Amino acid sequence: MPKNTKILEERKHIEVCFSPFLYELHKDDYEIIVVIDVLRATSAICTAFDYGVRSIIPVDSIDIAREYQKKGYLVGAERQGKIVEGFDFGNSPFSFMKEDIKGKDVVLTTTNGTKAIHLAKDADTVVIGSLLNLDALCHWLEKQNKNTLCLCSGWQNKFNLEDTICAGAISEYLINTGKFVSDEDSSIAAKYLYLSAKDNYFGYLKSSSHRRRLRNLNLNEDIKYCLTPNTSKAIPVLNENKLVDIRNQQ
Amino acid sequence: MPKNTKILEERKHIEVCFSPFLYELHKDDYEIIVVIDVLRATSAICTAFDYGVRSIIPVDSIDIAREYQKKGYLVGAERQGKIVEGFDFGNSPFSFMKEDIKGKDVVLTTTNGTKAIHLAKDADTVVIGSLLNLDALCHWLEKQNKNTLCLCSGWQNKFNLEDTICAGAISEYLINTGKFVSDEDSSIAAKYLYLSAKDNYFGYLKSSSHRRRLRNLNLNEDIKYCLTPNTSKAIPVLNENKLVDIRNQQ
Numbered sequence: 001m002p003k004n005t006k007i008l009e010e011r012k013h014i015e016v017c018f019s020p021f022l023y024e025l026h027k028d029d030y031e032i033i034v035v036i037d038v039l040r041a042t043s044a045i046c047t048a049f050d051y052g053v054r055s056i057i058p059v060d061s062i063d064i065a066r067e068y069q070k071k072g073y074l075v076g077a078e079r080q081g082k083i084v085e086g087f088d089f090g091n092s093p094f095s096f097m098k099e100d101i102k103g104k105d106v107v108l109t110t111t112n113g114t115k116a117i118h119l120a121k122d123a124d125t126v127v128i129g130s131l132l133n134l135d136a137l138c139h140w141l142e143k144q145n146k147n148t149l150c151l152c153s154g155w156q157n158k159f160n161l162e163d164t165i166c167a168g169a170i171s172e173y174l175i176n177t178g179k180f181v182s183d184e185d186s187s188i189a190a191k192y193l194y195l196s197a198k199d200n201y202f203g204y205l206k207s208s209s210h211r212r213r214l215r216n217l218n219l220n221e222d223i224k225y226c227l228t229p230n231t232s233k234a235i236p237v238l239n240e241n242k243l244v245d246i247r248n249q250q
Numbered sequence: 251m252p253k254n255t256k257i258l259e260e261r262k263h264i265e266v267c268f269s270p271f272l273y274e275l276h277k278d279d280y281e282i283i284v285v286i287d288v289l290r291a292t293s294a295i296c297t298a299f300d301y302g303v304r305s306i307i308p309v310d311s312i313d314i315a316r317e318y319q320k321k322g323y324l325v326g327a328e329r330q331g332k333i334v335e336g337f338d339f340g341n342s343p344f345s346f347m348k349e350d351i352k353g354k355d356v357v358l359t360t361t362n363g364t365k366a367i368h369l370a371k372d373a374d375t376v377v378i379g380s381l382l383n384l385d386a387l388c389h390w391l392e393k394q395n396k397n398t399l400c401l402c403s404g405w406q407n408k409f410n411l412e413d414t415i416c417a418g419a420i421s422e423y424l425i426n427t428g429k430f431v432s433d434e435d436s437s438i439a440a441k442y443l444y445l446s447a448k449d450n451y452f453g454y455l456k457s458s459s460h461r462r463r464l465r466n467l468n469l470n471e472d473i474k475y476c477l478t479p480n481t482s483k484a485i486p487v488l489n490e491n492k493l494v495d496i497r498n499q500q
Binding site for chain 2: 159183
């Protein structure tokens with residue numbers, strides 16, 4: 001984060017890391033990491049809090065998820081876009097829209113999103129970002145006023161468009177407050193991509209690889225839901241290995 | 251490279267890898283790797299061939315460069331945008347516009363570009379891409395009609411805008427021939443970024459981190475030169491650890 005002028009030095013940074021694979025090149029100097037997995041882990045997490053879940057325990061392996069299942073936890077497990085055999089649900093936001101999760105601690109493991117959460121876990125603050133909680137999250141990040149990195153979960157460590165566009169939306173908002181700057185080319189590109197996508201996420205992402213992958217699994221309803229901004233006010237933050245909604249702690 | 255339809259299967263892939271750090275996730279299945287380091291290694295290499303160099307020997311360490319120097323080779327060495335102490339020139343294209351390189355084998359080591367060339371060296375074909383040789387390279391790639399990956403050198407393994415835009419320009423051209431498709435989100439993003447940048451590279455890149463870095467070193471003339479498309483017809487390919495211009499081999 002080179003700082004060129006005195007004015008820039010007084011502002012906080014909002015930057016974008018395109019993939020968990022690149023995180024080690026970026027991770028220093030950020031107090032807040034925003035983990036983004038639009039299709040679908042972080043969208044599902046926001047939804048779960050809107051439907052009254054007490055906490056989400058993100059785990060990065062199927063084995064650990066099974067151990068929790070044996071102990072009686074509700075467990076969601078997804079790999080390659082599908083529910084893992086032996087589990088009740090995966091990472092579809094619709095799986096979390098039900099009464100029986102209310103007040104419960106739910107365990108979740110997914111191909112990309114929960115792995116990114118684990119990767120970021122040593123940061124001062126890890127918070128969950130999606131298009132669903134975009135405005136609520138942006139307002140909260142503005143209030144925190146800290147150096148912030150958006151960590152895109154990507155697809156199997158590769159860049160993906162939907163997470164990048166969400167990160168670009170967050171950057172654009174924070175830069176427009178005048179309190180934040182972006183310095184990295186990845187952040188500038190994310191902002192450019194967001195600006196071309198913002199009037200029609202669905203159309204813009206029609207050729208994206210992950211959307212195609214989910215469409216082949218007949219998950220069009222999930223995609224539409226996850227690409228609709230600002231339906232949630234959840235601010236899920238990591239607290240001792242559990243995600244809790246900051247709204248319930250205030 | 252999932253292939254969704256029969257028609258797609260018949261076409262070749264043109265894809266984009268944003269950083270040498272991500273290369274291991276992408277490298278399989280490509281017969282041609284286009285190494286891109288717009289500011290400035292691959293631009294300098296194209297320029298050198300236009301000024302009659304016989305070959306460029308890319309080396310990835312200063313130590314190896316020094317050994318060649320001791321043997322009497324002309325050696326260019328750049329790190330962090332500056333000429334390395336003890337060497338005659340770095341990677342400014344203007345350093346290669348001189349009579350004394352004509353017919354010579356010149357050794358080059360740079361922060362990003364020559365490292366990316368080394369990383370790609372096991373591919374069937376490694377070719378040098380820049381904005382300078384954009385059209386010539388696109389025509390040549392079209393004729394080869396092989397699965398092609400653009401490997402952006404980036405900046406210290408991070409994503410950079412100028413290499414991505416150059417990769418997006420190559421992808422856009424090849425897709426428009428009808429003989430190629432892109433499947434990866436990185437390729438789609440590169441194309442989007444190129445389409446927004448193409449009418450004014452210089453303006454588009456004004457906030458990019460690497461351009462700022464070079465501007466601070468007073469290298470504005472280099473930047474202008476490297477961002478001017480189609481001044482060169484060079485097609486430098488790697489042949490037993492030396493880059494040679496395919497024009498001289500036909």
